[in-house]
Amino acid sequence: MLQIGFIRQNAALVKERLSVKHFGDVLLVDKVIALDEQVRKLKVESETLQAEMNAASKAIGQLMGKGEKEQAELKKQEVTQHKSTLQQLSESLNLAEKQLQDAIILFPNLPHVSVPPGKTPEENEIVREGGLKPSLPSNAVPHWELIKKYDLVDFETGAKITGSGFPLYKGKGAKLQRALIQYFLDYNTAAGYTEYLPPLMVNEASAYGTGQLPDKEGQMYHAAADGFYLIPTAEVPVTNIYRDEIVKEADVPVKMTAYTPCFRREAGSFGSDVRGLNRVHQFDKVEIIQLVNPDKSYDVLEEMVRHVETLLNHLQLPYRILRLCGGDMSFTSALTYDFEVFSAAQQKWLEVSSVSNFESFQTNRMKIRYKNAEGKTQLLHSLNGSSLALPRIVACLLENNQTDAGIKLPPVLHAYYGNAIIR
Template sequence: MLLVNQIRENFAGVLAGLQKRNFPNAEAVLNQAVSLDELRKSTQTERDQIQAESNAISKEIGILMREGKAEEAVKIREKTAELKTQIKDLEDQYSSAEEELRLLLYTIPNVPHTSVPAGKSAEDNEIVLESGVIPTLFEGKLPHWELIKKYDIIDFDLGVKITGAGFPVYKGKGARLQRALINFFLDEAIAAGYMEVQPPILVNEESGYATGQLPDKEGQMYFASADNLYLIPTAEVPITNLYRDVILSESDLPIKNVGYTPCFRREAGSWGAHVRGLNRLHQFDKVEIVQITHPEHSYQTLESMSSYVQGLLKKLELPYRVLRLCGGDMGFTSALTYDMEVYSAAQERWLEVSSVSNFETYQSNRLKLRFKGEDKKTQLAHSLNGSALALPRIVASILENNQTPDGILMPKVLHSYLGFDKI
């Protein structure tokens, strides 16, 4: 979440950033935050003054008692009782203002980086680059939801029988393709200096608030009410929370983690042709990279993470493009996001397969994730994460783009993982 001092010291800049996001009533909300902070501070000041007065009177009572002036001490003691009541009332007011401010700050999204373009929707995103050759397929090409039936590698009907729509069953070479991609992505990340972790796939409420999934995406998360736990929408949540309430040394930075997990998203309200087959699922596999960096280096890190994800797409021989998301299409917690999209030759459309984002201090403020420099002062670190990669649309594009009349060719980089080169 935003720091109150950030709002106070750069009110116009924060306001302009939120307006770029099309955040409603931005000025009123920011003014309310400043007012609550002023109330909190003034209440604290008044409470401290009365506490100091109470302490002075208590000291005076001790002196009177030692001097044998009990009657005078009793009269003064009545004053301390009144002051204690005032102190309790002010403490309650302070706690109320602080809680109201905290809840309000949870509703304010991150301020976009200055390079983020203005815009309201995906149509306003900026294309940064395109790479690769879009394949020309033979007449009679099939979308992946027909290919998986033809070659019996993924079964949506069985998933509906077991769970419901959006929970496919991978079979035979389809299951092996999943496993091959996961291992390939993990091996590439480890070779790039990331440490692999295997985190829980259920998180508590505090973890959800710390990375910004709550309260923003509460309706999109599966909730286990008996234990007050959430199924993760991405490995970003548990991996980043490894560093909640942690003070690092500057020499520890950057921290680079990678993890594979299944991911769960309700995707409420999603329908239409664009969500057919693997295009949008409730459960899917993903390898996630997370970095914790020094603020001075985070945008350089973002560019390197974007280049790393692009390298995976090149090795998979998939045509792709990179988008810089506009203010209206960015995630709630992000300051700058690059989306990577691969081209689906059978569907003849671009499919998002990765988002790489810099959150600056937005998550670390919630996490209380800090580092201590040589001067022994602590400051908030910057957090970043990226999909490297999400499997469903990668699989869809591999199947569609590499289909031939005689089968589906597999990318060369996966042959050693698969044990076969063709479906």
């Protein structure tokens, strides 16, 4: 959530940065500033009236002590009138504060100055590419055919149990999932991230804290009877561990990692992009999250990008890194790098990770702070990234490594999977 003081002092800049994200109601900035002025005015009036009422109450006792009952009675009437007016002011202030809060949460995070001004995914900037695209045999097939050939995932039974988009991993497919999850977690914890295993449902306050509400309620599964939401990513419960906390400066940065299943309705998805594992409603993902000093957050962002890039190099997958343009960024992000892996059999790039800096947008909602050396309490910056999301990683591992003898796994997975090849 944007801070009202910053909006008030930098209205033109806020409008300009919102336009980069193609935010549709830039005039909301003026409305928010007007509401803030109204709130500030009502607070001054309330405080002034309260001071007058306190002075009048004190005078009543003094007048009664002097025996000036008539004057004391007039002061009592004055206090009664003040109380009535103060009640009206309090109601007006509460309403104005609610209107201000309801308006300000509609703003997305402001994009960093390096964010390209484009509107569509085609306008994202390619930062760099790595790895080698494989030369596949003439009989190469996409991963949904390989899944059937090696009996790795049962989509039909998953649909019977739950519905379309809920795959049932089995045998070697389940083992490959477990191997990848364990490898990702080991890699992250070796880099200093503390592992968590969080709840898979969160309450409304947690979903609001990370920005899923009110922006993405339509994408989350909602257990309405209890008011809980199934998590779309481990980012939501893990970042909320520190909600309403003041972190010791000595404990910053806070580095966390977690494996969780993720649940997304993916409303409106259709076409070839949803074939096989390309887009599902439940998938496994390992996440990395950091809470850092605001002065260091962009250095940390680059560090996290290199962290994910090294993972992809270890998996020997061809990849590219994109800097997302304003129109393709999330509601909460200030700067996002997407990682895409090349799917050789499909001849397309598949997104497998997003690494983002949210600056203080999330931490302002969650009141995650630290106390600096001067004793001043400040908001931390939050960052996170997929490290990694499994479905499309599995799809590309299968497609890019298919041979007549089976699926050859990269060496880094041999010990985790217990074999060098899937037959």
